[in-house]
Amino acid sequence: MRKFILALSLVSLNLHAASSGYTGTGIPIQGAAAVTTENLFSCEYGRSRLSPVGVKSAAGKRYVVPGQVNYKRVNFAADLYNQCNGVTPDSMADVPISDVPVVEIDPDGQVITGYIFADNYFELYVNGKLVGVDPVPFTPFNSNIVRFKVNKPYEIAVKVVDWEEHSGLGSEQNRGKPYHPGDGGFIASFSDGTVTSPDWYAQTYYTAPIYDLTCVEEVGSQRGSQKCSTEARDDASNAYSLHWDIPANWQTSGDYSDWPKATGFTEDHIGVNNKNAYMNFREKFTGAGASFIWSSNVVLDNLVLLRHRVE
Numbered sequence: 001m002r003k004f005i006l007a008l009s010l011v012s013l014n015l016h017a018a019s020s021g022y023t024g025t026g027i028p029i030q031g032a033a034a035v036t037t038e039n040l041f042s043c044e045y046g047r048s049r050l051s052p053v054g055v056k057s058a059a060g061k062r063y064v065v066p067g068q069v070n071y072k073r074v075n076f077a078a079d080l081y082n083q084c085n086g087v088t089p090d091s092m093a094d095v096p097i098s099d100v101p102v103v104e105i106d107p108d109g110q111v112i113t114g115y116i117f118a119d120n121y122f123e124l125y126v127n128g129k130l131v132g133v134d135p136v137p138f139t140p141f142n143s144n145i146v147r148f149k150v151n152k153p154y155e156i157a158v159k160v161v162d163w164e165e166h167s168g169l170g171s172e173q174n175r176g177k178p179y180h181p182g183d184g185g186f187i188a189s190f191s192d193g194t195v196t197s198p199d200w201y202a203q204t205y206y207t208a209p210i211y212d213l214t215c216v217e218e219v220g221s222q223r224g225s226q227k228c229s230t231e232a233r234d235d236a237s238n239a240y241s242l243h244w245d246i247p248a249n250w251q252t253s254g255d256y257s258d259w260p261k262a263t264g265f266t267e268d269h270i271g272v273n274n275k276n277a278y279m280n281f282r283e284k285f286t287g288a289g290a291s292f293i294w295s296s297n298v299v300l301d302n303l304v305l306l307r308h309r310v311e
Contacts (some may be wrong), residue, residue, distance in 0.1 A: 033168025
């Protein structure tokens with residue numbers, strides 16, 4: 001009976017998607033999420049936005065939005081700049097790099113230092129081992145420093161999330177509108193010369209808000225929403241989200257070569273010239289040759305996985 005009901009649900013979902021003009025591989029779900037956590041983090045300093053976690057369900061599938069995260073204090077990456085913790089150095093000269101703990105991956109490996117700025121949230125894995133989690137899910141904007149010991153070649157895997165105030169709707173209150181799609185961005189450099197660039201791989205797993213599903217185009221593994229509207233609105237109750245299942249072993253699987261390559265973005269596009277968490281250490285980011293990267297849509301793609309092999 002359960003399989004029969006699930007089959008009927010899938011048929012219903014497919015008919016609904018078809019009636020909306022969507023023929024892609026994702027699962028479209030309309031409306032807001034059921035909020036399970038009202039606010040993951042708060043800070044009395046700066047502009048601390050609510051960072052809710054919610055659930056959207058359809059046809060027997062359950063998706064955590066904006067993403068299933070490993071947000072635990074024990075895993076937090078060290079602060080490069082975090083006004084919530086009173087860490088606000090004016091330059092790299094004021095950063096005690098030697099105080100940053102080293103995550104051991106290979107006992108005889110090289111110690112590598114990484115500098116990370118994420119809009120808004122990241123989880124960094126090296127050879128499948130969790131190296132650091134962003135301590136601030138949303139705002140105020142922060143940056144982090146990590147150290148790990150590893151032998152080459154090694155694999156980098158990053159989960160990046162553009163957080164949302166309105167759970168399941170991919171939007172926030174901004175510029176006078178209650179439902180404004182936010183944008184993401186991730187940049188990092190490492191002391192062994194590794195930098196983020198369009199040579200990395202990036203795949204999206206949660207896209208929202210989408211008001212017309214016919215705007216989505218999928219070619220091969222590219223989940224393209226560039227033709228979809230990014231207009232801010234007063235009402236997003238009819239917005240759709242698109243979801244794809246994340247592979248269980250995405251941090252360690254070598255099977256990502258069919259993913260799309262990452263898209264590079266400029267500092268101006270991401271808008272970091274007023275963010276001390278970035279500008280105070282700019283020489284460690286674009287100054288080191290790194291690029292801001294994301295999937296092909298830095299506004300609507302809210303949960304993205306990144307992969308890169310370091311030779």
